Amino acid sequence: MLKERQLTELADIVGEDYFSSEEYMRKLYSQDIAALPGLVHDLLDTSVSAVAQPTTSEVVANLLQYCLKERIPVVPRGHGTSGYGGVLATKGGIVVEMTRMNEIYNIDRENMTVEVGAGIIWGKLIEELEDEGLTVAAYPSSAPSSTVGGWVAAGGTGIGSTKYGGIREQVVDLEVVLPDGQIIKTTKAGIGLFQGYKGLDYMYHPGTDKYQWGPSGHDKPGDDVTGLFVDSNGTLGIITKVKLKIIPLRTIQPMVASFRSRKLMIGALKDILEATRPFYLHFITNDFYRMLGEVDKAPETIGEWIVLSTYEGSDAEVAGEVEKFHHFVSRYGGTVESDEIANHEWAERFYPLRIKRLGPSLAPSEVYVPLEHLEEYLEHLDRHFKGEKYAVEGAIDDLGEVAALAWFLDDERRKISFLMGWYRSLDFIKLGLQHGGRAYSIGMWNAGHSLSFFGRKNYGLMERMKSQTDPKNRLNPGKVFPASLNLSIRFNLLILLVATIAVPVVLWFAGLLVPDLIMAYVPWLMLQDVMSVFIAMVIGLLIGVVVVEIANIVPITFLLAIGAHFMRLGRRIFKGSK
Amino acid sequence: MRRFFTKEFDFDPDKIVLCSNCSTCRWTCTSYEEFGSEAYFAGGRLRLLRSYVERNLPVDDDFVRAVYACSTCEQCVERCPIKVPYVDIVEDIRHKLVESGKGPYGRLHLMGDMVLKRHNPYGEKPEERADWVKSDTRVSNDSEWGYFVGCTASFKRKEIGDATLRMLNYFGIEPQILGEEEFCCCSPLIRTGQIERDVYDEAEDGTKTYVGRLNVGEKINHNMEKIIERGIKHIIFSCSGCFRTVTLDWPNYYRARGGILPFTTQHLSQFLALKIKQGELEWKSSYPERVTYHDPCHLGRHVGIFDAPRVVLESIPGIEFIEMDRAREDAKCCGAGGGFKAGFGDNAINTAERRLEMAIDTGASTLVSSCVFCKLNFMDAIKKRGVEMKVLNLEDLFIDLMGLQGPG
């Protein structure tokens, strides 16, 4: 909890209208989109003390400086639509919500870029650009609700990514406020940033005119460090401005084809991807199709395996691509569906959650899997999740990877079974990795996959930058870089209580079962009178303290890895129970 | 289904669990635009509600404020991929807050007090309800047509009642009006959750005396009885709020006939559109200006009347009709409804200003709407802004162009 003085000073920095420490605000900003099993909230403490909505980069800088000085943890936040726990507090502190920095600063037609405040909503930006005959090359399907800065920080691919790549490929330059309050431009600050912090120099032998060329590539000092901040979940700095690539607004032609089987659909996907350049290539499986049917939203197609392939470009380009599309669909015995269906499916691209009514809860999970392995992966899922109700959809990115997204139907009102069901989201990712895939986004829950996700070199760079600029880990702790749990007070007390009671009970049983053994070796453990029970309880309490200490330094990723096995078992037991 | 929520908030759990937190509703939310925080949009409120009820937190003033800072404009439901019935839910929450004595917010309770005492939320004298009727207009006692005037046109904007009556007279209809027997339709009470509650008079020294029990059902059934007694078969409305409430809410309170009202309801825009379609309306003069139309939420999204007003406007000679950036299902709310203007006056005017901005962007000289509350709110915004823009309701335009203005 923050002190009264700190709250007042923080409010002074941000401006009173943009600062709130009221209970209801703290409650709201202690959550993200995911309907976390209620028990997780009993276990973890994700609460924050206040919410700040800075309006300029300078305010952000002052805020971070103050928080550094006062040792207050800071959680950056856009619109909280990412589901990987990136916006959940793990050590209390304050939330810095960037949504008030939502301006379009500059549209540069010559270099085809746009510079915006990190808190602008994608939908708004796209609307404004379209008025100018322009658009962005990729946007998330959460465009109506998520911020530009949030997607940069969370990373990922979306609509347009099949042709133009994910958010990483869109970012040209960032303005970032580092944890110590320094404001940098990521394309320019390379040298300053790394030379300013000792310890990194060894990685960059700058070369000398006499003996050798300087190294080229990502990690040369003075080079662009923009990429390090993408996917970083705000652990390295708060993004305040983003410069993005833009493209002219041209013809968009969605096409939908349906297929009779998984094999045929995947075959067609591969050929379509090889021979044409879709703007957005997406599929749904027959399970997904049937669930859509249950909520009356299934398109009336011939087959149940549906591909949406959207083309973008000049009229002539698009016409050529559409012709090829027809060819590949018929090669796999598919049907090209009507324009009406195609337009409808395209319009629905913002609504991946339309099957939620069936849940009423949906537990999602996402992982990248190479398209070549998609078939085996889907088969493996079928075997692994036998008896679970779930559906898979996928979008293919510019690297030929499928961003596979699963929706597990569930009912969060059945608390225990819902909690146990969490294993499915974890297993979905694990199996994806087994089939040559990689994690989709890191946040908190995936922090165990950071190393493989970023690659050893980049992760090393990020780690160093973190340890130099934020050694005490105050900026978004627990994200990307695994950190220990922050168990809720209630849960800590529970551990203490259980230990205090358990030790005397165990000793009492031991006394009944093997009295001679105890008397022979550890007679002082025999419960004989009130005093000895009391001593046993004190011992229990002490053991409890040790357990609490240990539990509070276990990284969450470790817990999840172990927990998945128990949850899988538990789910089998509790699934049927009401 | 197992009980999920605490007693105080015993909601239909399916409704709330349904929300996926995707926040698609935030972007166009009337109150989010004004307040800019997570507690002030549909999805955020549901999330807030959950955290209160699941953890059994005591309801505090901040929560009540957040729940009431919503104009029930339904843009969120329009956007929602799952169609969570948010407006029903928020009205339900308000109802429960009132039941538990925590609501309504601020001074909104005055409306309920006055409806109990004087059958209108303004506290005006009931016997003066029909004073707006001028001697050169005609009403009757036996027509099948009725005109439900509503409290605002009866007491505050009498020109609306007058214009509507002249319009009906023009088409040879001499409608019945209930006059003193007309009670509030209860729209403001239902929207703010004041379905049933005890009303007290508070003296200056703080002592309270019991006045009686407000009961929306009683008021509605009184109106129903009077309408049926008089043999009215078709009711015309000039007020979108009354129209919405009678059409959609009254059936819930009318127990006879399984809730099917024994008369038809129509808004005057529908009436006029039909006259045009039947070739019975010939405009007498032209309106050579650029005009845009604002869809009142209660008429548009709530009941689905989008075409009728447009048919009327487009038939006017000389008019250049132009749509705003967001129109029809997508129309932005002006911020007057759902108790928002009554509870958050300044914020409502700011909201109207933003909508006004869109109207200005079209280059129109006239902003037409068909709701008294929208009109009032826009007029406030125009005053605040100091811009030139005519704000008219359809009926104003009608009597202007047909030369039907009364004396004075």
Ligand SMILES: Cc1cc2nc3c(=O)[nH]c(=O)nc-3n(C[C@H](O)[C@H](O)[C@H](O)COP(=O)(O)OP(=O)(O)OC[C@H]3O[C@@H](n4cnc5c(N)ncnc54)[C@H](O)[C@@H]3O)c2cc1C
């Ligand atoms: C319906 C729906 C569809 C979605 N579709 C896609 C999709 O197609 N592709 C995809 O990749 N994702 C998708 N997502 C996930 C999510 O929307 C994206 O990750 C999103 O862009 C996050 O934006 P946000 O503003 O909500 O960020 P938040 O969720 O608020 O934050 C995400 C992370 O970034 C950090 N952060 C936020 N803003 C800043 C900042 N200014 N500086 C530094 N750090 C910051 C936060 O601390 C957090 O770790 C979808 C989500 C939903 C609900």
